[in-house]
Amino acid sequence: MKKNILVTGGAGFIGSNFIIYILKKYQQYKVVNIDKLTYAANLKNLDEAKANPNYKFIKGDIADENFIKDVFEKEKFDIVINFAAESHVDNSISDPRIFMITNIIGTQVLLDACKKYKVGRFHQVSTDEVYGDLELDNKELLFNENSNINPSSPYSASKASADLLVKSYYRTYNLPVTISRCSNNYGPHQFKEKLIPLIIDKAIKNNKIPLYGNGLNVRDWIHVYDHCSAIDKIIHNGKIGEIYNVGARNEISNIDIVEIILKELNKPQALIEYVKDRPGHDLRYAIDSSKIEKELNWKSEYDFKTGIVETIKWYLENN
Numbered sequence: 001m002k003k004n005i006l007v008t009g010g011a012g013f014i015g016s017n018f019i020i021y022i023l024k025k026y027q028q029y030k031v032v033n034i035d036k037l038t039y040a041a042n043l044k045n046l047d048e049a050k051a052n053p054n055y056k057f058i059k060g061d062i063a064d065e066n067f068i069k070d071v072f073e074k075e076k077f078d079i080v081i082n083f084a085a086e087s088h089v090d091n092s093i094s095d096p097r098i099f100m101i102t103n104i105i106g107t108q109v110l111l112d113a114c115k116k117y118k119v120g121r122f123h124q125v126s127t128d129e130v131y132g133d134l135e136l137d138n139k140e141l142l143f144n145e146n147s148n149i150n151p152s153s154p155y156s157a158s159k160a161s162a163d164l165l166v167k168s169y170y171r172t173y174n175l176p177v178t179i180s181r182c183s184n185n186y187g188p189h190q191f192k193e194k195l196i197p198l199i200i201d202k203a204i205k206n207n208k209i210p211l212y213g214n215g216l217n218v219r220d221w222i223h224v225y226d227h228c229s230a231i232d233k234i235i236h237n238g239k240i241g242e243i244y245n246v247g248a249r250n251e252i253s254n255i256d257i258v259e260i261i262l263k264e265l266n267k268p269q270a271l272i273e274y275v276k277d278r279p280g281h282d283l284r285y286a287i288d289s290s291k292i293e294k295e296l297n298w299k300s301e302y303d304f305k306t307g308i309v310e311t312i313k314w315y316l317e318n319n
């Protein structure tokens with residue numbers, strides 16, 4: 001069946017991987033990519049899609065109501081998937097305002113357009129960071145979809161606000177929505193400000209690798225392809241109005257990540273430089289993804305060792 005899909009933020013890390021994934025898997029689908037092309041975007045991420053007649057790029061801002069109205073007027077979208085966001089926690093601490101505009105107002109503008117133009121599905125790409133953090137020493141504790149929303153940073157507060165708006169459009173207007181809350185992604189196309197590409201880049205150049213606090217903060221790392229396959233399942237089979245946690249049960253501390261990468265690149269531990277901790281730094285994220293596993297028959301496929309080796313290779317080839 002043919003479908004016309006809008007992907008927002010498709011020139012970023014996850015959105016670009018998703019566009020390539022969808023165009024490959026569903027050759028009858030059309031994908032329109034709206035991206036403002038902020039510092040985090042890279043159209044080179046989409047070289048593989050550029051020549052595909054089913055792919056179209058439109059530069060623009062999701063928070064610009066008139067622009068979004070024009071696009072929705074011309075295109076009849078079956079599915080809208082909102083990846084567009086300001087996504088770097090450190091930037092949200094130094095300058096939160098743009099996070100509120102893109103992540104909250106931008107989501108509201110898209111929701112209104114979906115309502116007006118009767119789009120069949122709006123999917124919000126959210127994050128496990130909306131739940132806040134967990135203690136380091138209680139490994140039994142995991143966040144599920146009913147856990148409290150308790151964000152720690154302006155970034156996660158803006159994502160949590162967007163989630164609440166999405167839920168309210170379902171309840172108030174019956175807008176067909178779904179939300180996914182995924183853990184930390186790694187893989188090709190990620191901008192160098194984020195932990196894994198930052199470590200790889202610094203290590204390749206023999207530069208010092210800054211590590212916040214004591215480096216013991218724990219994240220659940222998932223390969224970006226697994227995140228893409230989860231969103232694929234949700235937009236096709238997910239129940240309207242539902243939230244799905246997406247994780248890989250792969251908890252690793254930041255210091256372990258640095259050590260794994262240094263070992264793989266044959267670089268000395270002496271490159272590690274501990275720096276003053278990020279204010280409000282979340283200790284541990286861990287999510288329970290049994291709902292999507294049971295209800296939608298999804299599971300993460302990538303094992304971390306294979307994924308990280310491939311990712312390092314990708315950065316070496318695409319620096």
Ligand code: NAD
Binds near residue numbers: 127
């Ligand atoms: P990214 O920063 O790599 O990409 C974001 C993209 O959005 C960029 O291309 C940027 O130009 C675009 N954008 C920003 N503001 C825009 C606006 N106003 N209008 C249109 N486009 C705009 O982010 P990412 O890591 O690919 O994350 C994508 C989504 O996934 C985000 O919503 C993020 O919250 C969520 N998420 C990310 C992770 C992760 O580990 N990276 C984990 C869970 C959820």
